[in-house]
Amino acid sequence: MLKTQGLGYWYQDKDQPLFQDINLEFEVGQSYAILGHSGTGKTTFLSLIAGLDKPKAGDILLDDRSLKKIGLTNYRRHDVSIVFQAYNLFTYMSPLNNLLTAMAITGAEHAGDKDFALKTLNDLGIGADLATRNVQHLSGGQQQRVAIARTMACDAQLVVADEPTGNLDEDNTKGVIEQFQRIAHDRQKCVIIVTHEPDVASQCDHQYRLENKQFTELV
Ligand SMILES: Nc1ncnc2c1ncn2[C@@H]1O[C@H](COP(=O)(O)OP(=O)(O)OP(=O)(O)O)[C@@H](O)[C@H]1O
C-alpha cells in the first residue's frame, strides 16, 4: 500500500543524513512499530510518511502513486490520519466537535453521526462529560486519546502515530494498543507507530529499529 523508494532526509548537511536509501513496504491490515534511540529521526520519518514534509531524496508511493503526484494537502486530507503530539486538535472545540469536524472535513462514512463519535470517544475512556468540555481543559493524556479517537472516527487507510502511548498510564496504553490492532485487523488499515516502549512495539505485527541511518526489521 505505502512504499518508500530510496528515501533519504537531512536537515542541514547533505553529508549527514538522518537516514538514506530506505526501501520499505507497509501493507493494509498490518501494524508496524518503529523503535530507535532519541534523535535518530523517527519523528522525521513519520512526518514524511504523513505528508507533513517532503523527502530530500527518493520518493514515497501510495498504491504506486507518488505523494508528489497526489499532492501533500490532498494526501493529508484523504489518505492519512495523524496522531502527533504537536499536530494538534482544534483547541477551541470540545472532543465531540473535534471528531465531528474531522469526520465532516474528510467526508468519513459516519460524518454527522454524533452517537458514533461519542461511542468512539467513550471507547478511549473519554466519557460524555469530558466529550463536551473544551479540549484545553483536558490533561495531556486525555487530549492524546481524543486525537486517537479522531483517527478511529475517520476513514483514512493509513494511520500514523508518534509515541501515542507516551503520556498514558498502563490501562490506557493497553486500551490504545488494542484499538490500534483492531483498526489494523478489523478495519483493514495500515497502522504505523513510533514508540519507545518495547512492550508496545512487540504487540504490533512488525517491528523496525532505526539505527545507523537504516531501518532493520526485528524478528
Ligand atoms: N527542524 C529541524 N531542524 C534541524 N534539525 C532538526 C529539526 N527537527 C529535528 N532535528 C534534528 O534531527 C534529529 C532527528 O529528530 P527526530 O525528531 O526525527 O528524532 P526522533 O528519533 O523522533 O527522537 P525522539 O525519540 O527523541 O522523539 C535530531 O537530532 C533533531 O535534533
Ligand SMILES: [Mg+2]
Ligand atoms: Mg520523536
